[in-house]
Amino acid sequence: MESPGGVSPLDEAREELLREASLSADASGRERAHEESGPMRSLLVFSLGAEGFAVDLMHVRRVLRPERIARVRGAGPEVLGLMNSQGEVLCVLDLPRILGAGSGKTSTAGMEGKFIVVIQSGGKEAGFLVDAVRDVMELAASSVHPVLDSVDPSRARMFEGTVACGGQFVGLLSPSACLNP
Secondary structure: OOOOOOOOHHHHHHHHHHHHHHHHHHHHHHHHHHHHHOOEEEEEEEEEOOEEEEEEHHHEEEEEOOOOOEOOOOOOOOEEEEEEEOOEEEEEEOHHHHOOOOOOOOOOOOOOOOEEEEEEEOOEEEEEEEOEEEEEEEEEHHHOEOOOOOOOHHHHOOEEEEEEEOOEEEEEEOHHHHHOO
16 A cells, blocks of 8 residues: 555655665764763873873973973982972973983983973872974874884883874873983
8 A cells, every 4th residue: 555645654664764774874883983982081192302292181280481490419310400480499300311311411402492391290299301293183091002112121111102293103101200200
């Protein structure tokens, strides 16, 4: 039996089911895409020489232009010195030395164009002198890969993992490990 428009009730039911299935598949696809992306992480990407690094923005208190850094007699080799930061005393650490990549103490002379990334974790706060701040990026937490095998095992604890950024892999720093060398 056909309806007045020339379409059988069976065809109408079939079209309705296909329409509902299509809508359901679209909704399911949107849910799946959200589940696959999962929680997001916002990262600050910076460089030390030719190497790229990132740190989770939730640990970054601020990014500053370096001012006069006063050396501290008797401080550990990882301490570059102290700096006045908005009326507070800020300890500035030598990140290459902490990461085991520096052979000597980083020079605080010629700081033109450099930045201090102030990190806070576990009640501790310090600044790290970096050559350049490259980007702020947001990525799915599932995009964080394990620490590369090429990283020296003694340095691996300083990293949470590795992320792809601008065609290269950058080390995702562990703020607590870097603040407790």
